[in-house]
Amino acid sequence: MSGTLFILGIGPGDPELITVKAADILSRVKKVFIPVSGQGRESYAYSTASNYISPDTSVAELVFPMTTDHELLSRRYAENYQRIETVLRQGYDAALLTLGDPGTYSSASQIATLLRQRAPDIPIEIIPGITSFAAAAAKAGIALSKSSDLLAVVSSYDDLERIEAILDLSDTVVFLKTYTQRDTIVGLLEKQGLLEKAVYIERVGLPQERIVRDLRMLPDEPDYLSMIIVKKKA
């Protein structure tokens, strides 16, 4: 009998924003897999979840490199997948952690896809998590959406025309991971007269959390864990 894979959303990084269910699963499984962007890199997933993991549980890092090299990426996914399947085949339940929510811009969903394709007999359970933008809105005191609002979430800025169209169409737009093209986004918001309607939030729920309401005063150093929320209606 194989074990079950639990893909756990552990929320934005504040250990208290884990669900009761995720905390319970973490205390029961004997194998926990933690995604990191590189060997030995700081793991927000681990620092968020560590208090809930029993001391006799084995914790392993899986490297999901931040790269656009598709060949390298899919090789790494296959290797990571194999390590998980091996443990499950040994009969252990295992948890794969994912910051935020597993269904919302998370690399865990690709592991789930591989597992369903290659080992359809192995049970898998996905536990949703608090997204970074729900946490950021709560901290900044912003209601993301009300009554009939249209809410859009964007995580890439390759197609500026598309971004302009979505800004036109939506009531609220969440720009995630604003580190690479922050100036482009801010420029666009300025052009559209939306700069006063935007809030910048960095590292929500982490000790270095920062909220900037005047986008002319942004920190110089772009941060990976950052977002801009634009709310057109009051």
Next chain:
Amino acid sequence: MSGTLFILGIGPGDPELITVKAADILSRVKKVFIPVSGQGRESYAYSTASNYISPDTSVAELVFPMTTDHELLSRRYAENYQRIETVLRQGYDAALLTLGDPGTYSSASQIATLLRQRAPDIPIEIIPGITSFAAAAAKAGIALSKSSDLLAVVSSYDDLERIEAILDLSDTVVFLKTYTQRDTIVGLLEKQGLLEKAVYIERVGLPQERIVRDLRMLPDEPDYLSMIIVKKKA
């Protein structure tokens, strides 16, 4: 000294999908306010949270009627607000429950706005919650969004042109509260050849949960707690 108002996201309805933080606050406050759509109506918020509330805590229902009568609505909001402020002024901490996330289509945000306007000295803390659509995607095994996807969330269907535009522009569209205009949405998806890309989810996390992958087989009776997730990319 006034108490603090905690606006608590308690998630989609599964008591285990409450955050550790919300559970902790529920166990500490002496006053809990629960939104209901009418006097004596079933309260999913209460059944989700009840296990975490101490027996000596006073629990009060606040009626937020489902109506488009703006005058009635704003009178009710003002009354509900007043009841909360009175308790806070007596020095008690109080929790106002909200299903899902307080920032995402929740009436609690209007109470927060009233409190900030009328009693800016009273502290308020908003605790994010798991949204119904994150929970539904997890249960249905759907990744809402990956890498550079554009995710849109829609909760009203008055403007069909806008809905068509958002379907064109986005990779994933979540249609919340599909009860009033389900046929319109399904018709639109059929017209755009997207019927096979859509999943219907009803009452996620509740005992009557239902997932329908073939939109030609939808239940006859429309349900308020229902959504359709359309995912254009595999």
